[in-house]
Amino acid sequence: MAVTTRASARPKRTVAMPRRILVNPVVRTLGPFVPVVLLWWLLAELDVFPGAFFVGPDTVVGEFAELMRKGVLPGYLSDSLTRLMYGVGFGLLIGLPLGFAIAMSFWARRLTWPLLLFFQAIADIAWLPIVIVWFGFSLTAVTFVIVYTIVFPLVLGIVAGVEQVPRELIRAARSLGAGRLRVFLEVIVPGALPSLASGIRTGLGYGWRALVAAEIIVGTSGVGFMMFDARRVGDVAEVFLGMIVLGVLWYATDALVLAPFERATVERWGLVRQAEAGK
Amino acid sequence: MTALEISGLSKDYVDAYTGEEITAIGDVSFTVDRGEFVSILGPSGCGKTTVLNIIAGFVKQTGGTVKVGGRVVDGPGPDRGVVFQSHALFPWKTVLGNAAFGLRMKRVPPKQREATAREYLELVGLAGFEHKYPHELSGGMQQRLGVARVLANEPDVMLMDEPFASIDAQTRRKLQEDLTRVFELRRPTVFFVTHDIDEAVFLSDRVIVLSTRPSIVREIVTVDLPRPRTWRETTQLPEFRHLSNRITELLTGGAEDVHPAIDPD
Ligand SMILES: Nc1ncnc2c1ncn2[C@@H]1O[C@H](COP(=O)(O)OP(=O)(O)OP(=O)(O)O)[C@@H](O)[C@H]1O
Ligand SMILES: [Mg+2]
Numbered sequence: 150m151a152v153t154t155r156a157s158a159r160p161k162r163t164v165a166m167p168r169r170i171l172v173n174p175v176v177r178t179l180g181p182f183v184p185v186v187l188l189w190w191l192l193a194e195l196d197v198f199p200g201a202f203f204v205g206p207d208t209v210v211g212e213f214a215e216l217m218r219k220g221v222l223p224g225y226l227s228d229s230l231t232r233l234m235y236g237v238g239f240g241l242l243i244g245l246p247l248g249f250a251i252a253m254s255f256w257a258r259r260l261t262w263p264l265l266l267f268f269q270a271i272a273d274i275a276w277l278p279i280v281i282v283w284f285g286f287s288l289t290a291v292t293f294v295i296v297y298t299i300v301f302p303l304v305l306g307i308v309a310g311v312e313q314v315p316r317e318l319i320r321a322a323r324s325l326g327a328g329r330l331r332v333f334l335e336v337i338v339p340g341a342l343p344s345l346a347s348g349i350r351t352g353l354g355y356g357w358r359a360l361v362a363a364e365i366i367v368g369t370s371g372v373g374f375m376m377f378d379a380r381r382v383g384d385v386a387e388v389f390l391g392m393i394v395l396g397v398l399w400y401a402t403d404a405l406v407l408a409p410f411e412r413a414t415v416e417r418w419g420l421v422r423q424a425e426a427g428k
Numbered sequence: 429m430t431a432l433e434i435s436g437l438s439k440d441y442v443d444a445y446t447g448e449e450i451t452a453i454g455d456v457s458f459t460v461d462r463g464e465f466v467s468i469l470g471p472s473g474c475g476k477t478t479v480l481n482i483i484a485g486f487v488k489q490t491g492g493t494v495k496v497g498g499r500v501v502d503g504p505g506p507d508r509g510v511v512f513q514s515h516a517l518f519p520w521k522t523v524l525g526n527a528a529f530g531l532r533m534k535r536v537p538p539k540q541r542e543a544t545a546r547e548y549l550e551l552v553g554l555a556g557f558e559h560k561y562p563h564e565l566s567g568g569m570q571q572r573l574g575v576a577r578v579l580a581n582e583p584d585v586m587l588m589d590e591p592f593a594s595i596d597a598q599t600r601r602k603l604q605e606d607l608t609r610v611f612e613l614r615r616p617t618v619f620f621v622t623h624d625i626d627e628a629v630f631l632s633d634r635v636i637v638l639s640t641r642p643s644i645v646r647e648i649v650t651v652d653l654p655r656p657r658t659w660r661e662t663t664q665l666p667e668f669r670h671l672s673n674r675i676t677e678l679l680t681g682g683a684e685d686v687h688p689a690i691d692p693d
Contacts, residue, residue, distance in 0.1 A: 317516040320486050325581055326506030326533035335529075339520040418519040419563025 204386045212386040229371040236295025244300040248307030273298040273359040291363045298359040299352035306348020310341030431617040432460040437492035454642030463615035467628035470638030476621045509578030511588040515570045517562040524558040530581030548580040568599040585617040637678045
C-alpha cells in the first residue's frame with residue numbers, strides 16, 4: 150500500500166514543479182527571451198561581428214539610458230504613438246461601419262468585393278509617393294497610410310464574421326421578438342466579434358508596420374525616423390534599441406489591450422477554445 | 429380553442445444545383461388545440477422540419493395557410509417560440525440573459541423580467557446556474573435553457589424540432605420526463621417534431637403521422653394515456669405498446685400496403 154502511494158506520488162511531483170514555474174506570468178512572459186539575450190550577449194562578447202555592425206545588450210541598455218535622459222526617446226515614442234492613435238482611431242471609425250454595411254447587404258458585398266480586393270493588393274507603402282504629393286511630409290500623410298492598412302483587414306474580418314453567425318441564432322432571436330435592429334445589435338455584432346477581433350489584431354499589426362515605414366520615408370520624428378537617422382550616422386546601438394522598442398510596444402499593445410479584450414468577450418463566451426482547455 | 433391551424437399546406441423546393449423542383453409537402457392540414465401537446469412523425473425527409481419552419485415563419489410555404497390564435501402568420505414572431513435541435517443559445521449572454529431575452533424584446537421592466545426568467549429557470553431545473561454562460565452547461569442543461577427561454581416568453585405555441593436528438597439516451601429520458609412534468613404543470617401548447625416513436629407517444633396528446641414525400645397526413649393518432657406520465661409507469665401500460673406498434677405499422681407502410689409491394693407479380 151505504502152509502496153504504491155510512493156510510486157504514484159513521485160512522478161506527480163516532478164510534473165508539478167516545472168508546471169508551477171511555467172504558470173508564473175513573469176516567467177512565462179520573459180522566460181523565452183532569456184536564451185535569445187544570452188546568445189546575443191555571447192555573440193557580442195566573442196566579437197563574432199565587428200563592433201560597427203553589432204553591439205551587445207550592455208551597449209544598448211546604455212544607449213537607452215542616454216536617450217531617456219536626453220528625452221529623445223520619450224519624445225519620439227509619443228510622436229509615434231500619437232500617429233498610431235490617429236490612424237487607428239480613424240481606421241476604426243471608417244472600417245467598422247463600412248465593414249458592417251458591406252457585410253449586411255448582399256448587393257453591397259457583390260459590388261464592393263472586387264474593389265476591396267483590388268485596393269487591398271496595393272501595398273500601404275506603395276501609396277506613400279502619391280500621398281506625399283497630396284499631403285506633404287505631414288501627420289495627414291502618415292495617418293492616411295495607417296488608416297489604409299487598418300481598414301481592409303477590418304472590413305474583411307467583419308464580412309467573414311457576419312457570415313459565420315449561425316443562422317439558427319438569428320432565427321431564435323427573431324422568434325423571441327427581436328426586430329432587425331435588435332438582431333443586428335444583439336446577435337450579429339457579438340457573433341461577428343471573434344473574426345472582428347482578429348481583423349483588428351491583423352489591422353493593428355499592419356498599421357504599426359506601416360507607421361514605422363512611413364516614418365522612415367516621411368520622417369521628421371518618431372521611432373522609425375530615429376532608427377533610420379541613427380543608421381545615417383552609424384549609431385548601431387540606437388538602431389538596435391529602436392528594433393527592441395518596436396517589439397516591446399507591440400507586445401505591450403497585445404498584453405494590455407488586445408488580449409484582455411479577447412479574454413473578456415470571445416473567450417468568456419466559449420467562442421474560441423482556450424489554450425487551457427486541453428489540459 | 430384552436431391555437432394552431434394548418435390548412436392545405438404545401439411546399440416545393442427548387443434544388444439549388446440541378447434547378448429541379450421537388451415537392452416536399454404535398455397537402456398537410458391539422459389543428460392543435462390550446463394546451464395540447466401534438467407531435468409529428470414521418471419517414472426521414474418527408475418534410476417535418478419544413479412544416480415546423482413554415483409555422484415558425486422561417487420558410488415561406490408554396491400553398492396553404494398557417495393561423496396562430498386565429499391570425500394568419502407571416503414571418504417569425506414571438507407568438508411562436510422555437511426550441512432548436514442545436515439549442516441556438518446566445519453564447520454571449522448568461523443563462524439568465526438568455527432566459528430573459530424575449531421579455532427584454534417585449535420591453536418588460538428589468539425587475540419583472542428577471543423574476544419571470546428565474547421562475548422558468550427553476551421550473552426546468554436550472555436554478556443556481558443563472559450567471560453561467562451556455563458553454564459552461566452540459567448539452568442536456570443547454571436544452572433545458574432552450575425550453576425556459578421560450579416558455580418565459582409565453583408564446584401561443586412552442587415549436588420543437590427534435591430537441592433531444594443530439595443528447596445521450598440516458599439524459600434524453602430524463603429530459604423527456606421533465607418536459608412532460610413542465611407541460612402538465614403549465615399546459616403550454618406544443619408542436620413537437622421527432623422521429624422517435626416512443627418519445628412521440630410518451631409526450632403527446634396526439635401524434636400526426638406523415639407519409640413519404642410528397643407528404644400528406646397519413647393518420648392522426650390520439651394518445652389517451654393517463655397523466656402524469658413517467659417512463660417507468662407509462663411504458664408498462666398495454667395501451668402504450670399498442671399505440672407504439674400502431675404507429676410503427678403506419679410508418680412502415682402498414683401490413684395491408686406492404687404485401688402487394690412485395691408480391692413478385
Ligand atoms: N432548403 C432546401 N432546399 C432544397 N430542398 C430542401 C430544402 N430543405 C429541405 N429540402 C428537402 O425537402 C425535403 C424535406 O426536408 P425536411 O428537412 O423538412 O425533412 P424532415 O422530415 O425534417 O427530415 P429528417 O427526418 O431527416 O429531419 C427533403 O427531401 C429535403 O431534401
Ligand atoms: Mg428534420
